[in-house]
Amino acid sequence: MTSPASGSCYRPEGGEGLGFRTCVQSKAMKAAKRFGSRSCPSVLGSFCLAALVGLLQPISFAALRADLGLVVDEDQTPIGGARLTLLTAQGSVVLETSTTTDGHFSVPSLAPGDYLLKLTAPNFHPRELRLTVPAEVAPIKIILIRELLSTKVTVTANRGAAMGVDEAAQLITVYEKPELDARPAPTVGHALEGNPGIAVQQTSYSQVSPFLRGLTGYQVLNLIDGIRFNNSIFRSGPNQYLAFVEPSQVDRVEVLLGPTSSQYGSDAMGGAIQLLTVDPRFSGDKKLDVNGEVQLFAASADVSGGANARISVGSGSTAWLLGATSRRHNDLRAGGGNDSRHVFKRLFGLSGDQVRAAYGSRQQDTGFTSHGWNTKLARRLSGDQSIGFWYQQTEVEQSRGHKDVWGGLGRLRSEFAPQGLRFFYGRYEKMRLGFLDSLTGTFSINDQSDGSVRQGLRASDRVVTDDVGVRVFGYSLQGLTHVGSRHALVFGAELYQEDIRSQRSETDPITHLSTTKRALYPNGSSYMTYGLFMQDMAELVRGKLVGTLGGRLTGIRFRAFADRNRDASGANLGVTDARQEYHDITFQSALVYHMRKSLSLSLVAGRGFRAPNLNDLGALGLNDLGYEIPAEEAIEAGGLVGESDGESSLSTGKRVKGLSAEHLYNVEFGVTLRKERLYARAQLFDAELKNPIARRTLLFPFDRIPTSLAGIPVEGLSPTTGQHSQGVVTVRTSIDSDPRAVKAFVNYGQARYYGLETTFRYSILPEWLVQANYSRLTGRELDPDRFVRRLPPQQGFMAVRYQPTGRKPWLELSTVMVGSQERLSAGDLTDERIGAARRRSDISDFFHGSLVRPFVDAGANGKFADSDDIFLPTGETLDQIRDRVLPIGATVNGVSILDDNSRVPLFTATPGFVFLGVRCGMQVSEGTWLNLALMNLLDRNYRTHGSGVDAPGINMFANVKVLF
Numbered sequence: 001m002t003s004p005a006s007g008s009c010y011r012p013e014g015g016e017g018l019g020f021r022t023c024v025q026s027k028a029m030k031a032a033k034r035f036g037s038r039s040c041p042s043v044l045g046s047f048c049l050a051a052l053v054g055l056l057q058p059i060s061f062a063a064l065r066a067d068l069g070l071v072v073d074e075d076q077t078p079i080g081g082a083r084l085t086l087l088t089a090q091g092s093v094v095l096e097t098s099t100t101t102d103g104h105f106s107v108p109s110l111a112p113g114d115y116l117l118k119l120t121a122p123n124f125h126p127r128e129l130r131l132t133v134p135a136e137v138a139p140i141k142i143i144l145i146r147e148l149l150s151t152k153v154t155v156t157a158n159r160g161a162a163m164g165v166d167e168a169a170q171l172i173t174v175y176e177k178p179e180l181d182a183r184p185a186p187t188v189g190h191a192l193e194g195n196p197g198i199a200v201q202q203t204s205y206s207q208v209s210p211f212l213r214g215l216t217g218y219q220v221l222n223l224i225d226g227i228r229f230n231n232s233i234f235r236s237g238p239n240q241y242l243a244f245v246e247p248s249q250v251d252r253v254e255v256l257l258g259p260t261s262s263q264y265g266s267d268a269m270g271g272a273i274q275l276l277t278v279d280p281r282f283s284g285d286k287k288l289d290v291n292g293e294v295q296l297f298a299a300s301a302d303v304s305g306g307a308n309a310r311i312s313v314g315s316g317s318t319a320w321l322l323g324a325t326s327r328r329h330n331d332l333r334a335g336g337g338n339d340s341r342h343v344f345k346r347l348f349g350l351s352g353d354q355v356r357a358a359y360g361s362r363q364q365d366t367g368f369t370s371h372g373w374n375t376k377l378a379r380r381l382s383g384d385q386s387i388g389f390w391y392q393q394t395e396v397e398q399s400r401g402h403k404d405v406w407g408g409l410g411r412l413r414s415e416f417a418p419q420g421l422r423f424f425y426g427r428y429e430k431m432r433l434g435f436l437d438s439l440t441g442t443f444s445i446n447d448q449s450d451g452s453v454r455q456g457l458r459a460s461d462r463v464v465t466d467d468v469g470v471r472v473f474g475y476s477l478q479g480l481t482h483v484g485s486r487h488a489l490v491f492g493a494e495l496y497q498e499d500i501r502s503q504r505s506e507t508d509p510i511t512h513l514s515t516t517k518r519a520l521y522p523n524g525s526s527y528m529t530y531g532l533f534m535q536d537m538a539e540l541v542r543g544k545l546v547g548t549l550g551g552r553l554t555g556i557r558f559r560a561f562a563d564r565n566r567d568a569s570g571a572n573l574g575v576t577d578a579r580q581e582y583h584d585i586t587f588q589s590a591l592v593y594h595m596r597k598s599l600s601l602s603l604v605a606g607r608g609f610r611a612p613n614l615n616d617l618g619a620l621g622l623n624d625l626g627y628e629i630p631a632e633e634a635i636e637a638g639g640l641v642g643e644s645d646g647e648s649s650l651s652t653g654k655r656v657k658g659l660s661a662e663h664l665y666n667v668e669f670g671v672t673l674r675k676e677r678l679y680a681r682a683q684l685f686d687a688e689l690k691n692p693i694a695r696r697t698l699l700f701p702f703d704r705i706p707t708s709l710a711g712i713p714v715e716g717l718s719p720t721t722g723q724h725s726q727g728v729v730t731v732r733t734s735i736d737s738d739p740r741a742v743k744a745f746v747n748y749g750q751a752r753y754y755g756l757e758t759t760f761r762y763s764i765l766p767e768w769l770v771q772a773n774y775s776r777l778t779g780r781e782l783d784p785d786r787f788v789r790r791l792p793p794q795q796g797f798m799a800v801r802y803q804p805t806g807r808k809p810w811l812e813l814s815t816v817m818v819g820s821q822e823r824l825s826a827g828d829l830t831d832e833r834i835g836a837a838r839r840r841s842d843i844s845d846f847f848h849g850s851l852v853r854p855f856v857d858a859g860a861n862g863k864f865a866d867s868d869d870i871f872l873p874t875g876e877t878l879d880q881i882r883d884r885v886l887p888i889g890a891t892v893n894g895v896s897i898l899d900d901n902s903r904v905p906l907f908t909a910t911p912g913f914v915f916l917g918v919r920c921g922m923q924v925s926e927g928t929w930l931n932l933a934l935m936n937l938l939d940r941n942y943r944t945h946g947s948g949v950d951a952p953g954i955n956m957f958a959n960v961k962v963l964f
Contacts, residue, residue, distance in 0.1 A: 078103025111431035169590035207240030215270030248308035259608025262588035280321035301952035334950030335941035337361030403948035408832035457849035524564030574711030626740030642697030809922035835905035913942035
């Protein structure tokens with residue numbers, strides 16, 4: 001970047017467009033040329049591995065004086081009462097102050113390093129600046145202008161550093177609280193809908209699991225204020241854990257696409273999602289500052305409503321915040337009042353009109369209640385050290401699995417209880433400690449409850465209750481320093497110790513007697529993650545080329561204990577003493593080249609990894625695709641790995657082995673264009689997943705069919721023609737009412753993901769903004785060559801926004817466009833959320849089940865469960881329904897129906913859709929804001945690929961916020 005002439009104004013490249021201009025005096029000339037970042041992403045290892053990130057030139061200042069800064073508008077008129085909040089990259093509040101009536105502000109002496117400066121002022125859009133402190137004085141003038149290309153800063157792209165979103169070598173999405181408040185969001189993850197490279201999946205309405213570049217579940221890392229939120233019971237597929245965090249507890253959401261394991265450790269392969277929590281407010285003077293907020297909100301599609309409130313009390317050195325929230329979401333009405341995979345449609349072939357007539361227009365068992373509270377205490381111990389504490393608690397109640405009951409499988413019960421989070425951390429930060437710019441220590445407790453209650457098709461089926469919880473104690477130490485004027489170094493260590501509690505019981509619904517069974521995970525097991533990290537960020541060519549190189553050494557230890565897994569009589573439940581360890585060294589590198597002020601190129605090369613977690617090593621029980629056992633339990637039985645997780649899977653001929661870590665090698669190239677009114681970015685990436693841990697069907701030779709696996713009785717299933725020719729057979733348990741093959745997680749094959757992500761913003765006029773994005777992803781398994789599971793389709797977003805200053809209302813028209821997904825794997829076709837395959841035998845089982853009983857007449861003989869029973873909505877017998885839906889000898893959706901066990905998908909593709917919405921908002925009084933939205937204007941029925949519920953139909957939303 002070219003330095004400005006003395007006394008002139010220049011635009012720091014850390015902003016996204018016209019968000020602010022900064023004027024510096026002559027002392028800032030030299031500082032503007034110096035490399036400013038004093039903090040970087042953390043990475044484990046005793047050496048720096050490659051991670052190259054583009055740094056835009058920061059504003060630089062140090063021993064700051066009373067006449068440090070001035071905030072003005074575009075006409076150079078001082079802005080009085082503008083509020084400034086200065087934070088470290090770790091989120092500790094260093095200072096909160098306001099400008100004087102003549103627009104001036106001052107900041108005390110600061111230690112070298114990166115800081116995040118937030119500015120808010122009535123009638124001006126909020127602004128964020130990255131401030132870097134070297135050893136010089138640099139008075140600055142900040143010009144706030146009416147502009148929609150707002151400046152945003154991320155603290156996720158580089159651990160320990162604050163930087164502009166468009167500085168980062170990887171693609172970053174940032175959502176702040178005003179944006180979260182202005183949309184209907186049953187979970188905090190819904191704020192990410194419509195963003196490039198992100199698909200928001202919901203297995204049930206109370207759950208959310210964003211896909212990042214085609215990966216989800218435990219292949220995406222979640223963070224809260226920089227602390228690892230993932231634990232060892234995170235599942236492979238879509239899970240609910242992000243929904244444990246209440247939207248009102250979050251100040252901003254940041255999403256980084258691509259592997260970040262060198263910074264944050266295991267699981268960060270698809271990317272990282274960081275939730276930054278709300279902060280209390282310090283007083284800008286010696287007076288006690290008391291402020292607060294109350295919000296009320298409601299939506300029509302799920303007849304939901306709720307409220308949240310918080311109060312903050314602060315002095316010049318201490319600030320405390322207390323907040324609470326409660327909300328109720330009722331059963332969801334999807335577009336057109338339809339349920340695309342309702343069990344009556346899936347198994348009985350009813351039309352949408354017939355389903356609505358018999359069942360209603362809402363998706364039953366999608367409602368839930370959520371409530372929680374949070375508190376944060378921040379204390380400035382001195383001018384260069386601070387301490388802070390955060391606690392949040394959330395309980396999700398009455399959450400049910402719609403896809404397991406009316407939404408596809410027709411079971412009697414599928415409940416998620418208990419579901420809750422208790423999360424605490426304490427953090428100490430010391431500036432200017434010897435050769436260190438800062439030293440930060442954090443202690444955390446992450447306690448999550450994840451229980452369930454399940455029952456099969458009939459009222460006589462046993463009720464299986466799982467009570468699972470994990471408590472994680474986390475410890476981290478991080479140091480920041482600089483070497484000369486061109487290098488910024490971050491390094492440290494982390495340790496997370498997990499203790500797992502898991503109980504399972506089976507209850508006979510007739511006798512009400514309960515029996516203790518082997519739990520979903522080995523009770524009392526432990527799982528430890530530890531690591532060392534280091535990363536260097538360097539200005540390789542002044543003003544032109546910035547590089548980052550980082551690395552991490554990670555270790556994993558798992559232990560299971562037989563004595564902690566016994567029933568009341570002392571009998572062992574099938575768990576043996578076990579101990580396993582894994583180690584990994586990974587790296588990340590990036591380069592950003594500023595060809596000119598408006599154009600930069602970025603190159604990223606790195607390696608993500610994920611060690612086997614407890615879900616891989618010890619999970620036992622019924623899941624979406626059948627009964628699952630740990631791979632270790634199949635080794636002695638001579639199990640063979642299947643080619644897929646389908647029931648008709650053929651054998652690969654490979655024996656089941658112990659698990660090892662999976663790795664993702666990633667290369668990406670980006671181009672960023674910044675003009676006065678234009679911001680555009682395109683990112684190409686190519687990633688190869690090596691040795692992936694995947695769910696696969698287990699097969700056994702005809703002469704070695706086991707009678708039990710993991711202590712559970714099993715029996716052989718009738719082999720398909722292909723299986724018979726190989727001399728192998730699958731096995732099933734009696735626990736699964738749907739006779740599906742037993743499966744396990746194994747290392748098998750490799751896969752490739754590559755694609756394009758683009759984002760675009762253009763300010764037509766100072767008050768008008770057009771923004772759009774598009775992303776396309778291709779994924780293939782390479783051995784054998786086939787489609788990967790749950791691959792998101794191409795998608796795009798476009799919006800036009802009018803946002804004037806003052807109390808005039810803002811307005812936004814938007815559309816989300818998602819293509820159809822025809823590239824379905826065998827597992828996708830079987831999955832009741834996607835292909836929803838079914839058999840004639842499935843129709844019979846459901847017809848004789850208990851859920852459908854109110855819709856069945858006993859027939860002429862007055863007895864249920866025989867051939868003359870009548871399904872009342874159509875007046876048909878069971879045989880008539882089976883012959884209409886899946887007639888023997890016919891070919892349906894490409895499958896020839898040979899017998900009662902032929903699986904036929906209901907869908908061979910997930911249809912595409914176009915979603916239209918309008919949002920608006922305004923400040924109705926000095927402290928009152930109103931947000932309104934009307935989403936899915938055309939009431940289209942659609943389903944996000946892989947979700948277990950159809951999306952909301954036409955949805956009216958209102959949010960009222962009152963500040964005091």
